[in-house]
Amino acid sequence: MTTAAVSRSNGLARKPLAEILDNRNVLAFLxxxxxxxxxxxxLTYPLGLGVWLGFTDTKIGRPGFFIGLENYVSLxxxxxxxxxxxxxxxxxxxxxxxxxxLGLYLALLLNNHLPFKALLRAIVLLPWIVPTxxxxxxFWWIYDAQFSILSYMLEKMGLIDQxxxxxGTPNNARASLxxxxxxxxxxxxxxxxxxxxxxxxxxxxxxxxxxxxTSWQRFRHVTVPxxxxxxxxxxxxxxxxxxTDFQLIxxxxxxxxxxxxxxxxxxxxxxxxxxGQLGEGAAIATxxxxxxxxxxLSSYFGLQRRKWQQGESDG
Amino acid sequence: xxxxxxxxxxxxxxxxxxxxxxxxxxxDEEFVVLVGPSGCGKSTLLRMIAGLEQxxxxxxxxxxxxxxxxxxxxRDIAMVFQNYALxxxxxVYDNMAFSLKLRKAEKSLIDQRVRQAADILGLNxxxxxxxxxxxxxxxxxxxxxxxxxxxxxxxxxxxxxxxxDAKLRVQMRTEIKALHQRLKTTSIYVxxxxxxxxxxxxxxxxMHDGIVEQVGSPLELYDHPANIFVAGFIGSPAMNFYPGTxxxxxxxxxxxxxxxxxxxxxxxxxxxxxxxxxxxxxxHLTLSGGSSGVQAKVDVVEPxxxxxxxxxxxxxxxxxxxxxxxxxxxxxxxxxLQPRLDxxxxxxxxxxxxx
Ligand SMILES: Nc1ncnc2c1ncn2[C@@H]1O[C@H](COP(=O)(O)OP(=O)(O)OP(=O)(O)O)[C@@H](O)[C@H]1O
Ligand SMILES: [Mg+2]
Numbered sequence: 002m003t004t005a006a007v008s009r010s011n012g013l014a015r016k017p018l019a020e021i022l023d024n025r026n027v028l029a030f031l032x033x034x035x036x037x038x039x040x041x042x043x044l045t046y047p048l049g050l051g052v053w054l055g056f057t058d059t060k061i062g063r064p065g066f067f068i069g070l071e072n073y074v075s076l077x078x079x080x081x082x083x084x085x086x087x088x089x090x091x092x093x094x095x096x097x098x099x100x101x102x103l104g105l106y107l108a109l110l111l112n113n114h115l116p117f118k119a120l121l122r123a124i125v126l127l128p129w130i131v132p133t134x135x136x137x138x139x140f141w142w143i144y145d146a147q148f149s150i151l152s153y154m155l156e157k158m159g160l161i162d163q164x165x166x167x168x169g170t171p172n173n174a175r176a177s178l179x180x181x182x183x184x185x186x187x188x189x190x191x192x193x194x195x196x197x198x199x200x201x202x203x204x205x206x207x208x209x210x211x212x213x214x215t216s217w218q219r220f221r222h223v224t225v226p227x228x229x230x231x232x233x234x235x236x237x238x239x240x241x242x243x244x245t246d247f248q249l250i251x252x253x254x255x256x257x258x259x260x261x262x263x264x265x266x267x268x269x270x271x272x273x274x275x276x277g278q279l280g281e282g283a284a285i286a287t288x289x290x291x292x293x294x295x296x297x298l299s300s301y302f303g304l305q306r307r308k309w310q311q312g313e314s315d316g
Numbered sequence: 317x318x319x320x321x322x323x324x325x326x327x328x329x330x331x332x333x334x335x336x337x338x339x340x341x342x343x344d345e346e347f348v349v350l351v352g353p354s355g356c357g358k359s360t361l362l363r364m365i366a367g368l369e370q371x372x373x374x375x376x377x378x379x380x381x382x383x384x385x386x387x388x389x390x391r392d393i394a395m396v397f398q399n400y401a402l403x404x405x406x407x408v409y410d411n412m413a414f415s416l417k418l419r420k421a422e423k424s425l426i427d428q429r430v431r432q433a434a435d436i437l438g439l440n441x442x443x444x445x446x447x448x449x450x451x452x453x454x455x456x457x458x459x460x461x462x463x464x465x466x467x468x469x470x471x472x473x474x475x476x477x478x479x480x481d482a483k484l485r486v487q488m489r490t491e492i493k494a495l496h497q498r499l500k501t502t503s504i505y506v507x508x509x510x511x512x513x514x515x516x517x518x519x520x521x522x523m524h525d526g527i528v529e530q531v532g533s534p535l536e537l538y539d540h541p542a543n544i545f546v547a548g549f550i551g552s553p554a555m556n557f558y559p560g561t562x563x564x565x566x567x568x569x570x571x572x573x574x575x576x577x578x579x580x581x582x583x584x585x586x587x588x589x590x591x592x593x594x595x596x597x598x599x600h601l602t603l604s605g606g607s608s609g610v611q612a613k614v615d616v617v618e619p620x621x622x623x624x625x626x627x628x629x630x631x632x633x634x635x636x637x638x639x640x641x642x643x644x645x646x647x648x649x650x651x652x653l654q655p656r657l658d659x660x661x662x663x664x665x666x667x668x669x670x671x
Contacts, residue, residue: 202399202401204397204399204401205401205403207366207368207388207395207397207401208395208397208401208402208403208462209403209414210367210368210387210388210389211366211367211368211388211389211391211393211394211395212389212414212415212418212462212466213389213415213418213419214389214418215389218418222403222414223403226405227404227405229405
């Protein structure tokens with residue numbers, strides 16, 4: 002009798018806590034707490050601070066005051082800022098198109114039966130494994146006005162008769178940086194797309210061949226649609242990485258000549274740290290957010306599971 | 317519609333030889349089933365006909381034209397794959413219309429052909445669905461539909477029913493057969509299921525380890541198997557085999573290894589003392605009342621409703637007998653089974669060939 006009563010009262014006492022913990026929402030909240038704390042500390046706080054700084058006239062070594070949209074207003078009238086926006090968009094667009102064109106081509110090549118396939122795949126990954134700064138320095142030398150190996154070889158082949166000033170004129174410098182970015186970015190795109198290609202069942206190609214498709218038609222009607230889901234994910238990442246690129250530019254040209262290769266990220270840094278204008282730099286960095294959100298949103302909607310990937314029978 | 321001629325075709329994957337010289341002539345409008353155990357090279361042969369594998373040696377001709385060097389897309393052949401290989405990003409309608417679209421057929425013609433095929437296969441309610449949204453049987457039908465709309469010279473089927481459950485398999489088997497009777501397109505059908513082969517084929521090609529063991533109509537193979545392999549492969553439950561020695565001494569019988577005398581028909585070939593294998597199908601064993609027949613010791617009785625399967629031991633060999641009447645033997649019970657002499661088969665033990 003007594004033991005039964007004790008155990009029952011025990012059970013009653015324990016029930017509410019157990020029940021609360023059993024609740025999905027409570028449990029989910031508890032599990033998310035550590036992650037949320039980390040996110041708040043390391044993502045939201047700096048982001049919030051950055052946005053806040055953009056509304057102040059903070060300088061290095063001097064706390065600033067809230068000045069509203071003044072930084073943005075002055076940026077709006079700043080021709081350098083608009084040049085940099087143009088540079089960034091050009092850089093992102095051209096580099097992304099090239100990376101995807103060449104990366105897809107490379108992925109298709111590597112997906113074929115090649116001798117030394119594993120070795121080739123490892124080689125393709127190399128540019129990506131090398132630290133950015135290291136490859137940037139290498140490019141710096143390749144593009145050097147006097148010691149450029151590229152100019153040297155082209156001259157020896159008789160294609161040019163005087164060394165190319167790769168980094169000296171605005172358009173040359175832009176093209177050179179885009180080339181360097183493409184070189185670094187191709188492995189990521191190629192390997193991701195290769196992974197996508199390998200998930201396509203060979204019998205689909207066989208069925209298409211028997212249906213009368215030429216190899217172009219097989220590419221167009223089987224490869225491309227089947228690759229679309231992974232393609233749009235990789236595209237999003239690639240656009241984000243390229244848009245926010247900093248290391249390559251800063252190591253090779255530092256934005257020169259005459260700001261022609263500055264991107265928003267490098268200009269923000271340039272004004273904030275060497276220039277000391279923390280508030281203005283933060284405003285430039287904040288101005289990147291709408292572009293990034295637009296890129297992410299468009300890929301979010303592009304990424305939404307295509308109808309054929311769903312299993313629902315809603316026809 | 318066309319004939320298909322396979323002339324001493326060989327196939328090797330690198331150093332591995334898979335097909336060792338196959339000759340088959342398939343007549344126009346014929347339904348031929350390639351059957352054989354797993355790994356014997358059926359799919360490989362079919363894929364060579366489709367052009368998906370190179371022919372290492374020999375020739376394949378479709379409609380009299382040698383196609384060794386013709387690309388798959390120009391062979392005018394439709395194939396139904398074991399995994400169906402439907403395009404996941406296209407609706408059922410588009411899956412079926414794809415080949416005609418590639419051929420730049422008129423829109424109205426495409427529509428007419430697709431709807432006609434959908435009618436035949438009962439796919440009308442599903443035309444706007446994606447393959448993911450279909451059951452296995454429906455996908456199988458779409459794969460068939462994709463083949464039908466093309467109206468090709470030859471249909472190739474690679475185990476199209478092996479992913480379906482038993483009941484659906486029987487139903488689809490009948491449907492495919494009916495479809496063939498209606499369309500009359502030359503068809504080559506690969507399966508490892510001998511019941512499928514028996515029920516569907518005009519002619520069966522029995523393959524084993526990359527060679528053709530025998531070609532013939534289902535009943536020819538059943539009644540006159542050329543060798544032990546075919547005898548054991550065709551027919552269900554499988555034929556019973558007893559190794560022994562042929563004796564011609566006044567009478568004619570086969571003496572099994574333990575001395576049991578198995579009665580043989582008077583007209584068989586083979587010399588006295590020859591090592592043979594004695595074969596009799598389960599359905600050709602009858603229960604004998606008196607002292608005739610061979611003694612058998614019952615192991616298990618399996619009633620299936622329609623038939624009763626009796627497993628016993630004759631001369632130490634596991635034996636299956638099928639009776640259409642019901643029996644209620646106890647395990648261990650001694651019975652006597654009488655082989656029907658007109659349908660007993662004797663094979664040379666060394667070569668395996670029918671005597
Ligand atoms: N690409 C290949 N490379 C090497 N060997 C292969 C290749 N394809 C098939 N084989 C071999 O060829 C033989 C025949 O294969 P195949 O697929 O034709 O068999 P199958 O008769 O269709 O068998 P199943 O009934 O299991 O489908 C097998 O031994 C297989 O291992
Ligand atoms: Mg096979």
